Amino acid sequence: MIFCLHAAAQPQSSGIAEIVQAETPELIALYQQLHQHPELSEQEKETSRLLADELRALGFDVTERVGGYGVVGVMENGDGPVVMVRTDMDALPIEELTNVPYASKTPGVMHACGHDVHMTVWKGTASVVSKLRDRWRGTVVFVAQPAEETGIGAKAMLADGLFTRFPRPDYALALHVSSTLPAGTVGYHAGMFLASIDNLHIAVKGRGGHGAAPQQTIDPIVLTSKIVLSLQSIISREIAPTEPAVISVGSIHGGSRSNIIPSEVELALTVRTFEDQTRQHLLNAIKRVCDGEAHAAGLTPEEYPQIKHDGEFFPSMYNDPKLTAQLASVFRQTLGEQHVLELPRELVGEDFARYGREQPPIPTMIYSLGTVHPDRVAAAAAGQLILPPLHGSLYVPEPGPSIPTGVKTMSAAVLSLLQPKQTDRR
Ligand SMILES: [Zn+2]
Ligand SMILES: [Zn+2]
Structure with missing residues (x-):
């Protein structure tokens, strides 16, 4: 009991950083493996199997083939809210030209939208959450979604009972890589964020x-x-x-x-x-x-x-203002004030938006993960180079600083929503 009280009083990032540091080499290896073997939308067969196995090894109750190749991993840990963490899995029909040693081995297919980073952060977060079970109460639902690029995946998983066959989330979280923010930073926008x-x-x-x-x-x-x-x-x-x-x-x-x-x-x-x-x-x-x-x-x-x-429509992405404010403050505690940036809205889209539009609405938040070496961001700002964009054949994230930053922030976010004191409020 004394231990529990002590644990609840700790800042969110305590304990997380140690686990992330120990697991980073393994996470980078997973990232490189995913990057080498990209699969197109609705064809995420091997990717989804790999992720399902990773979650099972961490003690999650895992269901595969939800809305196509979707994976749902549930971990229940007493009374409390339900938090969903979503990654997407699909790659793009692009020939990779980055020349990194772990470049795509599938001709004409590339993880050029960073979904390989998202999957790695998702797995890293699942690992942290499973190891810190004494620090939270509630249920986590880890969702690996197929076919984001075509706008089909979220809709298909919802139609296949994501919120009826599995615990319905009180909050849903995701992140997306940024091809302009420095690695080691995250960015957020409260309210309407994506078009x-x-x-x-x-x-x-x-x-x-x-x-x-x-x-x-x-x-x-x-x-x-x-x-x-x-x-x-x-x-x-x-x-x-x-x-x-x-x-x-x-x-x-x-x-x-x-x-x-x-x-x-x-x-x-x-x-x-x-x-x-x-x-x-x-x-x-x-x-x-x-x-x-x-x-x-x-x-x-x-x-x-x-x-x-032509294809599926994407609804606009609304970041719940209260949830966003709470998590932005968690991110500042985790990374330091200067590594958390407020961003303008963008007219790109994300089918993660669909989860927040179910009735009754679910507070959702997606944030941006910096993936570019800070020197390159500075050189681009000085007009010395143009940063390769997402969906380009030259986009290459810096996995070393980006992935641990993603895992630390997402894990801290999940833990902050599952504090026992929040359970009392419900
Ligand atoms: Zn994309
Ligand atoms: Zn994407």
Whole structure:
């Protein structure tokens, strides 16, 4: 009893740092193994098996094949809240050009979004939590999610009973590597942090014919040009200047020769914003612009552009402000004030957002893990180099400082939410 009282009074980071230091060489080896053997979305067979085995060895109750190759590991440790820690597992169809000795051995596939770092931190955190069972009360649910890049994984795991077959979390946590923050730091943003994503494909029909006789045609190239420009006016004229939103047309394809007016042009665009209402306004406005321009060109309603979603939609990511404030303070205690940075919002997306949007809502928080050597961050700030971005063939995190920083912060976060005194509040 005296031991328990003493333990509860310790700062979150005490005990964690020692375990992390002892386990870092093993974690780096795991990271390198994962990096060498990347698997694409929905194909995470070996990766998920490896992670399931790691959790079983730590004493978790493990279930595999949840929503595809998803893994769920549960550890119950008395009465208290349920905390979920999520990693993603999938890699990208990119040829690695980093030249690191542990580069991908699978041609054309690379962990270029740092999900190998996420998995390693997740395993390291599971290890800390399992070894410090006398320091917390409650339940931890470690989730390894497939298919984040395609936006399918979180949805598939939820549909397969993640919150009904397993303990429903009171809090859900995740991190994501940053290709701009220095290794040894973390960053956070309270409230809306990451954008919703809708990728759309639009088939713009016309009536094709000879380039010399445009009067006998309805030219879809001219129509598409008008649509592209009108789409750009939606943001500037219909959305408040204080509200971030983007419509970017990333692809436009049509026609084959200079003297043929084609009968169809294809557009691909990405739509990003934060508020659900703004998202709905943008989607409605895109349809209105397409139909209106097609009508003006003389097409009938049956010939109006056909708009389809290209892949899954990502909801915007909301970091619960109370939870974020609490964990930011835990991070400062763990790493020191100067290693915890407040970040602006970003218009990238994360399907981790889906977990927080279940009813009733679950407080969620995702934070950023610095992975770049501080000298390179300084050189980039001085304009001497450009840091390789995520999803680029040259992105290479500094595993040495980054992984222990991730494990320390995530472990401290989990322990802070599972303190016996918090149990009394419920
Ligand atoms: Zn990614
Ligand atoms: Zn990612």
